[in-house]
Amino acid sequence: MIDTAGLEAELHKFADARDWHQYHTPKNLAMAxxxxxxxxxxxxxxxxxxxxxxxxxxxxxxxxxxxxxxxxMYLVRLSMVLGVDLNRAVAEKLVMNAQKYPAPQA
Structure with a gap:
């Protein structure tokens, strides 16, 4: 499973040091x-x-x-700004995909 915690912390520090949080809106991050x-x-x-x-x-x-x-980096930063736990979302999506596309039938 993925763990984005370290990357999230680094991206937060990077944005903090440059006062970029004001620009990291969902719209701007999705466009980027x-x-x-x-x-x-x-x-x-x-x-x-x-x-x-x-x-x-x-x-x-x-x-x-x-x-x-x-x-x-933009994907992780966007998930942070939106309050999405990307690790949980990916884990849940993998389960959904496994149910939708069972290996024996794929």
Missing amino acids: LSVEVAELVEIFQWHTPAQANAVMRSDEARHVEQELADIA
Whole structure:
């Protein structure tokens, strides 16, 4: 299971040090998250499946890692601002998905 507590604490300290809490509204964080996802998508845009599968063996690997980190940070920060326990939400969603898509039938 995931545990975002350490990341949450670091993101809170980071925002505190820069007085960014005032800007970290649900709207702003959701929009920023969307932008970061789009930046990740852009890396793969127009690639064939084979090219997309090879990205992590290319010069773009570090770029992919950075975009994934941005996505994770914005997602965790958004969940904090909304008061969502992301660990609980993920655990519950995994149970729901297991019921919806039982392994023997998948």
